[in-house]
Amino acid sequence: MNEPVSTVLAVGIGASAGGIDSLKEFFSEMPADSGLAFVVVQHLDPAHASHMAGLLARQTTMKVAEAQDESPIQANRIYTIPPNKFLSVRDGTLRLTEAVKRDGLRLPIDFFFRSLAQDQHEKAIAVLFSGSGSDGTLGIREIRGTGGLVIVQNPETAQFDSMIESAIATGLVDYVLPIRQIPGQLLQYVKQPRLNDRADVDQLDDVVSSILNLLVDQNKSDFRCYKRSTVQRRIERRMGLSQISDISDYYCFLCERPDEREKLSKDMLIGVTSFFRDAEAFENLREKVIVPLVQEKDNANPLRAWIAGCATGEEAYSVVMVLMEEMARARKNFSLQIFASDIDREALKCAREAIYSQSITADVSEERLARFFVKKDGAYQIDKRVREAVTFAEHNVITDPPFLRMDLISCRNLMIYIEPEVQRKVLNLFAFALLPGKYLFLGKADNTIEQSDLFEPVSRSWRIFQRRQLVAFPVGGLPIRTGIRPARFEEQHPIKLSDLNQQVLLKHFNASIVLINENGEIAHFYGPTHKYLAHPYGDANLNLFEMIDAKHSLVLRLAVERAVRENGSVQLRLSELNREDGTEFADVTVTPVVEPRSNKRLLAVIFEAAAALPKSSPVSVQEAHTQDVDIVAQLEADNQRLKQDLQTAIESFQSTHEEFTAANEEVLAVNEELQSANEELETSKEELQSVNEELVTV
Structure with a gap:
């Protein structure tokens, strides 16, 4: 009998x-009684019948x-996709639809995997084999966004590896x-027992709390406001991948393995996003929000929007594209100020680069691909004018001050994962950040x-709301960032810097070393560093970039950033490091190091004495020609290096500019919050004066 x-x-x-x-090969190794069902989605010729089912039936006793x-869907069976069809799953049932082709591409694997994620959530499993x-x-x-499992074939064993490498x-x-x-x-992963099946509730809750506190203490990642069900699913997934069955053992494993803490923290960051996600929702947003905003805006004032929890940027760029389309229809030319924020630094880096795989053709129309994208090395990059409209910022919507005076806020991938009390706090913050009568998506x-x-519905079914004109804000509950600078090194474990320097010196004899943080602040000197560094005039300063010769400061700073x-x-x-006792030449190595007790990440800047270039002596014509060729090659190499340094400096400037822009918005938020508090105090003062006058009269 088939399983339910x-x-x-x-x-x-x-x-x-x-x-x-x-x-x-896969099905010849898979037991026929695994209890699993397998759905094979392959790229097929739409004009010819498929013989895939017959070919696979020879490799297994499962029904194909x-x-x-x-x-x-039934257990211990294999299902293959018919030609010229798209296959999906809903409520445990397979569905066939007509194939969709965009920009010359059919993407049936994406279509099925996405439906599998929506249907089976954290139980979804995807396996990817050879393909282009x-x-x-x-x-x-x-x-992965729903907490499922992804396995791919080793690309070295695949006939075609581009599909695997892309994944x-x-x-x-x-x-x-x-x-x-x-x-x-x-099979080992799916047989892993669930957390609720192997521990009493109180013990489970205690260990989960300990794991969350460990991530806060060691990784500065705070997920304590996430729903416990979400947290447990993520922990359960990592336990299955680590082949650990007891949650207490997994806690000990986390204490000993910084790399596993990083992986768990990354798993907690739920980055499910795509271009124009829920197409009908975006169409409603266009009709009921974007069109009215564009119509009422004049060219003198910018339209401001905030995309909270932007992940890799698809949502933010989708909003910009719709805005630009409506601006063109209305023949408006006002500026766009779009702020996109997330706590995932790696995701923000991808968002700024704005390069996406060919798979996005499943979500983006051919017209938009031609208008807003540039095809680049088999991928798509967002057009520069769209990229320049968006400022990406690392920002925690729960703890950091909000961006202010917004016409639109979109937050579509965060609220369902956090506790209801925190959700209410975030909604208060969004209402505070929005202008009266503006919109929340x-x-x-x-x-x-x-x-x-605080809000009234514009479209309940598509979760579009409008801030009421007159609302009272719980000002005391909004986040405020203080102006107190953190200590230079926040130490939970004392760092033995001299020991760390000696470890590095084992590899670099006859060298001088300084240990610095990412900003160039020196934590420790070792060896005769005075040959290369000098104290600057004025206030005391232990910054490497100030102590090195000014002409070398920029190139050293770029080397540190690159490391x-x-x-x-x-x-x-x-x-030509100029010193009072002569001129020094130095080979410099910048290398990251980690202090083992505290896991603190620093950089070692190693100075090694180098011989000065020998003075030239008379040479023959042939030798002179050879030297000229060498000099030209050296100059070309130097020119290329300078170009790379310039590009690095430009990228660093752009990133710093975005950070300053975000910081300025936060300062404005704090200022406006303080003004609101001041107005409340003024009102209270007037009321007290009125009461006092009444008492005096009595």
Whole structure:
């Protein structure tokens, strides 16, 4: 007898060119009684019948059949996609629809993976085999966003690896394995017992709290306001991947493994997003919000919007595209000030680069692809004028002051994951940030706003709301960032800097070293550093970039930034370091180091004496020509290095400019909040004076 649909786990398998051999090998290793169902989605010729079911039936005793519309998924069966159809799953039932082709591409794997994520949530499993292109990349983003599992074939064993490499590049793949190892790893993961099945509630809650506190203390990642169900699913997923069955053992594992703490923190950051996510919602936003905003705005005033929880930027750029379309229709030319914020630094980096895989053609129309994107090396990059409209900022919507005077706020991927009390606090903050009568755009599952009297609905079904004209704000509950600077090094564990320097010196004999943080502040000297550094005049200053010769300060600063960005060593030569006792030449190495007790990340700047270039002596014509060639090559290399340094400086300036812009908005938020508090105090003062006068009269 077949198992009930609700208990069957469906594994989505994507394959393209070269995938038949991978599928045969996989199913020859997979036990026929695993209890799983397998849905194989392959790129097929739309004009020819598929023989995939027959080919796979020879490799396994499981029943193999071509998928039929509205057929329920059953355990220990394999379903294959028919040609010229798209396959999806809803409520445990397979659905067939007509294939969609955009910009010359069909993306059936993305289509199925995304439906699998929506149907099975954290139980969704995706496996990706050999193939060309980038189909599947968007789908695995959604599967990982819901807490599912992603496994890909080792690209070294694939006939075509571009589809696999595109998936790996997202950083969201859990396992990269040879095909023969995938079935065993898959079965081990699905057989892992759930947390609620193996611990009493009180013990489970205590250990979960300890894990969250550990992430706060060691990684500065605070997820304590997340719903416990969300947190438990993420912990459960990492336990399954780490093959640990007891949550107390997993806590000890986290204490010992900084890399696992990083992975758990990253898993907690739920970055499910796509261009024009929920197309009908965006159409309603255009009709009921964007069109009125564009019509009422004159060219002298900017339109301001804030995209909170922007992840990799698709939502922010989608809003800008719709705004630009309506501005063109209305023949308006006002400026756009779009602020997009998130706490995930890596996601913000991707958002600023604005380069997306070919898979986005499933969400973006051909007209918009032509108008707002530039095709670049097989991918799509957002056009410069769209990118320049958006300022990305690292910002925590719960603890940081809001951006102010907004015409529109969009927050569609955050509220459902945090506790109701925190949701209400965030809604108060959004109401404070919006201008009277302006708009809030939420996710379709965000229901806390129904209990708020700060907003009135514009479209309940698509979660579009308007701030009421007159509302009272709980000012004391809004976040305020103080002006107190943090200590130079926040130490929970005393760092033995001399020990760390000695470790580095084991690899660099006859060297001088300074240990610095990312801002160049020196924490420790070792060796005769006075040969290369000098104290500046004026106020006491232990900044490396101030103590080095001014002509070398910029190149050294760029080397430090590059070492931080690439997490690797950077080498350069500094010539003519002028000192009172002569001129020094130095080879400089900048390398990241970690203090083992505290896990504190610093940078070691190592100065090694270098010989001065020898004076030239008379040479023959041939030798002179050889030297000229060498000099030209050296000059070309120096020119290329200077170009790279200039590009790095430009990127650093852009990032700093965005940070200053965001900081300025926060200062304005604090100022406006203080003004509101001052007005309340003035009102209270007048009331007290009135009462006092009445008492005097009596």
